[in-house]
Amino acid sequence: MFLKSKFMVPVLVVVFGYLSVPASAAELQTNTTFMSEAPAWINKTRIDKVSDKIQSYLEWSIRRVTVVWYKDQDSFGKAHGYGPTVLAFSRKADNTVHLGPRVTTQNFDQIFAHELSHVISFQKYKEAIPKWLEEGLANHLSQAGSVDYQWLAAQPIPADVRELSHPFSSTPEQVRYRYIASQALVEMIAAKCDFKNLLRLSVGMKMESYLDTYCRLPDLNQSFRKWLVEQKAKSIKK
Ligand SMILES: [Zn+2]
Incomplete structure (x- = not known):
C-alpha cells in the first residue's frame, strides 16, 4: 500500500539502501x-x-x-x-x-x-593429521552439533574410511556423509584414547601410526562398523 504513493517510493529505496549497507567496514x-x-x-x-x-x-x-x-x-x-x-x-x-x-x-x-x-x-x-580426519576434527572442535548415529548407521559405509579424504568432489549428500562420518571417526578415536595426547604424539609424525599402537585401533574399518552399531543402539535408548 505504501508503494501506491509516488512520494513513498524514494523514501523506501533510501531506507532499504541504508539497511543493505553494513554500518561499518x-x-x-x-x-x-x-x-x-x-x-x-x-x-x-x-x-x-x-x-x-x-x-x-x-x-x-x-x-x-x-x-x-x-x-x-x-x-x-x-x-x-x-x-x-x-x-x-x-x-x-x-x-x-x-x-x-x-x-x-x-x-x-x-x-x-x-x-x-x-x-x-x-x-x-603439517601432514600429521590424516585428510579423512581433518573435517571431522574441525567439526568436533567447533561443536558443529552431535552426530546423528541413526542416520549415519543407515548409510552405505565406504570400503575404507580413508576414502573420506576428498569431501568436495561429489554430490551435496555425499559431502554431508563424509563430514559427519569423519566427525564420528573423531568421536570413536576420542573414546578409545586421549585425543589431545594423540595430537601431541602426532606432531612431526603421522597420526595414523598411533591409531594402532596408542589407541588400539588396528583395523579402523572394522572398529568403525562396530562403533556405528553401538552408537546407534545408544541413541535409540535415549
Ligand atoms: Zn572444513
Whole structure:
C-alpha cells in the first residue's frame, strides 16, 4: 500500500539502501586475525574468544591469518569452485580464511572455529593429521552439533574410511556423509584414547601410526562398523 504513493517510493529505496549497507567496514587486528571490511557485529573480543578455544585445545599460537569477507555468492563461488554447499574455506598457500555471504552473526563462531582448526592443521600439524580426519576434527572442535548415529548407521559405509579424504568432489549428500562420518571417526578415536595426547604424539609424525599402537585401533574399518552399531543402539535408548 505504501508503494501506491509516488512520494513513498524514494523514501523506501533510501531506507532499504541504508539497511543493505553494513554500518561499518572496520579493520580488526588481533593476535590471530587480520580482518578488513569486518561486519559491524564482529569485534575483537568475539574473535579472541573463538581463537582462544581452538588454540587452547590444539596447543598452538596461530600465526596471524588474513580473513577475507565476500559480499556476494558469485565472487565467493569463483574463489573456491566447490559449489553452493560451501560456507567458508581456508587456504594454506597464503594463510587465509575466506568467509562467504552466508556467514552471519548466528553462525560465525562455529564456522570461524572450524576454519581455525584447519589453519592450525596446516600451521602446526603439517601432514600429521590424516585428510579423512581433518573435517571431522574441525567439526568436533567447533561443536558443529552431535552426530546423528541413526542416520549415519543407515548409510552405505565406504570400503575404507580413508576414502573420506576428498569431501568436495561429489554430490551435496555425499559431502554431508563424509563430514559427519569423519566427525564420528573423531568421536570413536576420542573414546578409545586421549585425543589431545594423540595430537601431541602426532606432531612431526603421522597420526595414523598411533591409531594402532596408542589407541588400539588396528583395523579402523572394522572398529568403525562396530562403533556405528553401538552408537546407534545408544541413541535409540535415549
Ligand atoms: Zn572444513
